[in-house]
Amino acid sequence: MSQMNSGKTRESAEAILDGKPRKWGISRLLPFLGPAFIASVAYVDPGNFATNIQGGAQFGYMLLWVIVAANLMAMLIQLLSAKLGIATGRNLAELCRDRFPRPLVLFMWVVMEIVAMATDLAEFLGAAVGFNLLFGIPLFPAGILTAVATFLILGLERFGFRSIEAVISVLVGIVAASYVIEIFLARPEWGSVAYNAFVPRFSGSESVLLATGILGATVMPHAIFLHSALTQGRIVVHEDSKLRRLFRFELADVIIAMTVAGLVNIGMLIMAASTFFREGMTGVGTLEEAHRTLEPLLGSAASWVFAISLLAAGLSSSSVGTMSGQVIMQGFIQKRISPWIRRLVTMGPSLIVIGIGLDPTRTLVISQVFLSFGLPFAIIPLVMFTRRRDIMGVLVNHRITTILIELVAVLIVVLNFYLLYRILLGG
Amino acid sequence: MFHHLLVPLDGSRLAESAIPAAAHIAERFHAEVTLLHVIERNAPAAVHGDRHLTEPAEADEYLERLKNTAFPEGVAATCHVHEVEVDNVARSIVAHSGEFQPDLIVLCTHGKEGVRELLFGSIAQKVLALGDVPILLIHPRDDESPIDFRCRRILLPLDGDPEHEQSVSAAREMAQACGAELDLIMIVPTVGSLPAEWAASGRLLPGVTGELLDIAQVNADGYLRNIVEKLKDGGISVEYEVLRGDPADGIVETASQNRSDLIVLGTHRKAGMDAFWSGSIAHRVTSRASVPLLLVPVKARG
Numbered sequence: 001m002s003q004m005n006s007g008k009t010r011e012s013a014e015a016i017l018d019g020k021p022r023k024w025g026i027s028r029l030l031p032f033l034g035p036a037f038i039a040s041v042a043y044v045d046p047g048n049f050a051t052n053i054q055g056g057a058q059f060g061y062m063l064l065w066v067i068v069a070a071n072l073m074a075m076l077i078q079l080l081s082a083k084l085g086i087a088t089g090r091n092l093a094e095l096c097r098d099r100f101p102r103p104l105v106l107f108m109w110v111v112m113e114i115v116a117m118a119t120d121l122a123e124f125l126g127a128a129v130g131f132n133l134l135f136g137i138p139l140f141p142a143g144i145l146t147a148v149a150t151f152l153i154l155g156l157e158r159f160g161f162r163s164i165e166a167v168i169s170v171l172v173g174i175v176a177a178s179y180v181i182e183i184f185l186a187r188p189e190w191g192s193v194a195y196n197a198f199v200p201r202f203s204g205s206e207s208v209l210l211a212t213g214i215l216g217a218t219v220m221p222h223a224i225f226l227h228s229a230l231t232q233g234r235i236v237v238h239e240d241s242k243l244r245r246l247f248r249f250e251l252a253d254v255i256i257a258m259t260v261a262g263l264v265n266i267g268m269l270i271m272a273a274s275t276f277f278r279e280g281m282t283g284v285g286t287l288e289e290a291h292r293t294l295e296p297l298l299g300s301a302a303s304w305v306f307a308i309s310l311l312a313a314g315l316s317s318s319s320v321g322t323m324s325g326q327v328i329m330q331g332f333i334q335k336r337i338s339p340w341i342r343r344l345v346t347m348g349p350s351l352i353v354i355g356i357g358l359d360p361t362r363t364l365v366i367s368q369v370f371l372s373f374g375l376p377f378a379i380i381p382l383v384m385f386t387r388r389r390d391i392m393g394v395l396v397n398h399r400i401t402t403i404l405i406e407l408v409a410v411l412i413v414v415l416n417f418y419l420l421y422r423i424l425l426g427g
Numbered sequence: 428m429f430h431h432l433l434v435p436l437d438g439s440r441l442a443e444s445a446i447p448a449a450a451h452i453a454e455r456f457h458a459e460v461t462l463l464h465v466i467e468r469n470a471p472a473a474v475h476g477d478r479h480l481t482e483p484a485e486a487d488e489y490l491e492r493l494k495n496t497a498f499p500e501g502v503a504a505t506c507h508v509h510e511v512e513v514d515n516v517a518r519s520i521v522a523h524s525g526e527f528q529p530d531l532i533v534l535c536t537h538g539k540e541g542v543r544e545l546l547f548g549s550i551a552q553k554v555l556a557l558g559d560v561p562i563l564l565i566h567p568r569d570d571e572s573p574i575d576f577r578c579r580r581i582l583l584p585l586d587g588d589p590e591h592e593q594s595v596s597a598a599r600e601m602a603q604a605c606g607a608e609l610d611l612i613m614i615v616p617t618v619g620s621l622p623a624e625w626a627a628s629g630r631l632l633p634g635v636t637g638e639l640l641d642i643a644q645v646n647a648d649g650y651l652r653n654i655v656e657k658l659k660d661g662g663i664s665v666e667y668e669v670l671r672g673d674p675a676d677g678i679v680e681t682a683s684q685n686r687s688d689l690i691v692l693g694t695h696r697k698a699g700m701d702a703f704w705s706g707s708i709a710h711r712v713t714s715r716a717s718v719p720l721l722l723v724p725v726k727a728r729g
Contacts (some may be wrong), residue, residue, distance in 0.1 A: 004542075013599050035618065035630075035633030035634070035637075036635070037634055038630065039627075039630060039632070040632050042630055042631055051575045082632060082635065086635070169630075226627065226631075227631070227632070229638075230627055230628040230631060230632050231628055231632065231635055231636070231639060235640075235642050235646065237639075237642060242642060244639065246635055246638055246639070249632075249634035249635045249637070249638045250632060250634065250635045252634050253631075253632045253634040254632075254634060320627060320630075320631070323627050398464055413453070
C-alpha cells in the first residue's frame with residue numbers, strides 16, 4: 001500500500017512517529033515563521049491603522065510606549081488564553097458559564113456583544129473607506145459594497161476556498177512590510193524613538209484617549225475568547241508531555257506574530273509622526289490622508305496600496321470577528337445564530353454611522369476605546385482560571401506569570417478609569 | 428444486509444447504467460430487485476437523448492423487457508410503474524422506498540454536476556437527503572455504454588467521527604459477499620489544506636495547529652488499527668493507511684491509485700446548498716470520482 005502515499009501529502013510525521021524529541025532550535029522554527037507572519041497580519045486591522053496614525057500625527061513619538069506595552073500585554077494574554085483552551089478543552093466563555101452565577105454570565109455576554117459590534121463597526125468602516133479611496137465612490141455605497149464583499153468571502157471560506165484568505169493576507173502583508181521597511185528608511189531620531197518607546201507619559205486627555213484606543217486595538221477582547229476556542233475539540237490531548245510541547249509551539253506562534261504586528265504598528269506611528277507631526281499639520285491624521293505615510297517608500301503607488309491594504313485589513317478581520325462572536329454566544333448562553341444573521345445585524349450600526357456622516361477615522365478610534373473598556377471582562381476571568389492547577393493541570397501559570405497578568409489587568413483598569421476621569425472632568 | 432434492491436429508471440440508456448451493478452449485487456446477496464419507472468410530469472420529450480416513456484403501458488413493456496434480459500438466472504425481479512405523473516421524482520422514489528422497504532437504492536448520476544445540480548441537488552442527492560436507505564451511485568460513461576460492475580477492491584474512508592463508523596458494516600457486508608479486499612484510509616488535513624472549521628486555528632496559531640494535526644495522525648493510526656483488527660477477525664482481507672492532505676482530494680486520488688471498484692462513504696445526508704455550505708466530503712467526492720459510490724446515511728447520535 002505504500003504506493004498510496006505521494007510525497008506531497010506526507011508531512012513531518014517522522015518527527016512524531018520516531019518518537020525522538022527534536023532539537024528546539026531555529027531550524028525547528030523555520031517552517032512556522034511563514035505562517036506566523038501571516039498570523040501577525042490578522043492582528044493588524046483598521047482600528048490599528050486609525051489609532052496609530054492619529055497617535056503619530058497628533059503626538060509624534062510620544063505614544064510609542066503604549067504600542068510596546070500593549071503588544072507585550074497582548075502576547076501574555078493570548079498565550080494564557082490559548083493555553084487555557086489547550087489545557088481544558090473548554091473555551092473562556094464556557095468556563096465562565098460553568099463557574100460564574102448566571103446573572104454575571106448574562107452581563108458579561110451583553111458586554112462582549114457590544115464589544116463585538118464595536119469591532120465589526122471598525123472593520124466595516126475600514127473596508128468601506130478602503131473602497132472609497134480605491135474607487136472614489138462615496139462612503140455609503142462603499143458600505144453596501146463592503147457588505148456584499150463580506151458575505152461573498154464568508155461563503156467562499158466555508159466552501160474551502162483558502163485562496164481568498166491568502167490573497168487578503170498578502171495584501172495586508174505588503175503594507176505591513178512596507179511600514180517596517182520605512183522605519184529604517186525614514187531615519188527617525190533613534191534616541192527619541194527609544195526614549196518614547198519605554199517612558200510612559202501623557203499630554204492632555206486626547207493623548208489618554210488615543211492611548212486607550214491603541215490598547216483596545218492591540219489587545220482586542222474578542223480575540224481573547226477566540227484564542228481559547230481555536231484548538232477546542234479538534235483533538236483531545238491528555239498526555240502532559242504533549243501538552244507541554246503544544247505550549248512551546250504556542251509560544252512560538254504568539255511571540256512571532258505579535259512581534260511582527262508590534263513592529264508594523266510602531267512603523268505606522270513613526271511614519272505618521274514624520275509625515276504629519278513634524279510639519280505641524282497635526283489635524284490631518286485621517287485615513288484619507290494616511291497614504292502619504294507610505295510615499296517615502298512607494299511613491300505615487302502609496303495611495304492605492306494603502307487603500308487596498310485598508311480594504312483587505314477590514315475584510316480579513318471580519319471572518320475572525322464573526323467567529324469570535326459565535327464562540328462568545330455559544331460559550332456564554334449556549335445559543336447559536338448563523339454567521340449570516342450575525343453579519344447582517346452588526347452591519348446595521350455600521351451603515352447608520354456612515355449614513356449620518358460621522359468622520360470615519362474618529363469613529364474608528366472611539367470604537368477601539370470601547371474595546372479597551374471590554375478588556376477587563378475577558379482578562380479577569382482569564383487570570384482566575386489560569387492560576388488554578390485543578391483547572392489547568394500541568395499548564396498552570398508559574399507564580400510570576402500570575403503576578404504579571406494581574407499587574408496587566410490592574411494597569412488596564414486604571415487606564416480606563418483614568419480616561420473616564422479625564423473625559424468627565426473635561427481635562 | 429442487502430436483501431431488496433430498488434432501481435429507479437426513466438427509460439433512458441443513461442439510467443440503465445445502474446443495472447449491471449444492481450444485477451451483480453443482487454446475485455451476490457441473493458437479493459430481489461424491484462425495477463421502478465416513475466413518470467415525471469412535464470418531462471422533456473427526450474431525457475438524456477432517449478425518448479421519454481410517458482404512457483404507462485410503454486413503461487411496463489420496457490421494464491418487463493429489461494427484467495428478462497438484463498438480470499441473470501436466479502435473481503428475482505419485479506417491475507413497478509408509477510402510473511400517476513409526479514412533479515418531484517426524488518420524493519416519489521423515497522415514497523416508493525417507503526412502500527417497498529428496500530435495503531439499497533441503485534441510481535445513476537447525471538454525469539457532470541452543473542449549477543442546477545449544485546443549487547437544487549441532483550435527484551440522487553435529494554433521495555439521500557429525504558430517505559434513510561443507502562444509495563449506490565453509478566457514474567455513467569460519457570458514451571452511455573454499459574458498464575460492467577465488479578467489486579474486488581473497496582475503499583472505505585473514515586474520519587474519526589464515530590457516527591461515520593456506520594459505514595463500516597456496509598463495507599464489511601459488501602466485502603464478504605463479493606469477496607473483495609478492503610482498504611481503510613483516514614485523511615488528516617495539513618496546515619495547507621485545512622477544512623473550514625480549522626481555518627481560524629490554522630491562521631492564528633499555525634504552529635499549534637500543525638502540531639495538533641500531527642498528533643491527529645498518530646491517533647488516526649491507532650484508531651484505524653483497532654477497526655482493522657475487528658474486521659480481520661471476521662475473515663476480511665483488509666489494510667489501512669493514514670494520509671495527509673485534503674480529504675476529498677485524497678479519497679479521489681487513492682481510489683484512482685488503488686483502482687478501487689467501490690467507495691463506501693458515511694454521510695450526514697445534506698443536499699444542494701446545505702452540502703455546499705458545509706463543504707460536505709460526500710458531495711465533493713460524488714462530483715469528482717468516477718468510481719461507484721455507496722453512500723450510507725448515518726444517524727446522528729445524541
